[in-house]
Amino acid sequence: MVSRVPGAAVSAERETLTSFPAFYRHWMPRLTGYLRAQTADGRWVEDVARESMLAARGRWDELVTCERPGIWLFRVATTMLRRWQAKAREQCTSLDEMVDGDAGTGLMAAVQGLPRRQREAVALRCLLEFPMTDVAAILDVSEPVAATHVERARRRLAGLVRQVEAEACGERAS
Template identity: 35%
Template sequence: MSTPEPDEGFADFFRACLPVVTRTLTALTGDTRVVEDVAQDALVIARHRWHDISSYDKPEAWVLKVAIRLMRRRQQRHERETPLVVVPDVADQVHEVELVHSAVRKLSPRHREAVALHHLLGYSVSEIASVLVVGESTVRTHLSRGRDELRRILGGSDE
């Protein structure tokens, strides 16, 4: 018997995971220039550990965890140099999704991460706790406070 190639399945995983990671990071930051670099960096790290993470139930959650950490580090290094992108005030031309993404970007980092992972990507509380390396009660707190803040930002909307 021959042993499988260490990158077996990684190319397919890369093609499926890259859009998920870039959409998530874009929703969190709005900075598409940085997002692509960070997403690719996270996937390069995943490639080096593919033998281990390929057996995980949700290897994309591991990549998201890495990508979010890389993004945090990058933002900390460039904290005051690159502010978050603000969507221009053209309400008649802006789609509802863009308004929600803009509102999500105004949340604190932890609230933003929890809300994006839960409401934009459909992760459960326990999956988010694993990705963010926090307790489930912390995730529930971040989700509750994040939703409250979103309602305030969006003018009382419950969506």
């Protein structure tokens, strides 16, 4: 699948292929930011990011020839995180063990509260500014489906922001 991306973005990604260390420096902060938006458990973020980079290192000869290696990296990381989360859910004996009271506040907590597909799509599109075609490729869905997930997430987040603002105004009035 060939995606339409502004020339600067393509050249920036191509520059990350000069060496694996350059690839790592370019993508690791973006990958960990994306993963943090997906889960409140920081241990998973670091582990999944490292495992994804190890997989990239193992396939470096193939990735060097890829047009968009970032898509491959994010797809691997997304799949890995889903598997880790599923395994954790199987190991939980109650819902209380799954809920972390310190999940964070504000927008990040709201993003983490979204359904999985919406959370993934909005993080890729709005936080990391991937083009919609890349979001669809990473999530392995069609472009219209990816756009639907992003739009639903945006609507839900807008509603949460309005609710927080209304509560804040109510507290000030009291």
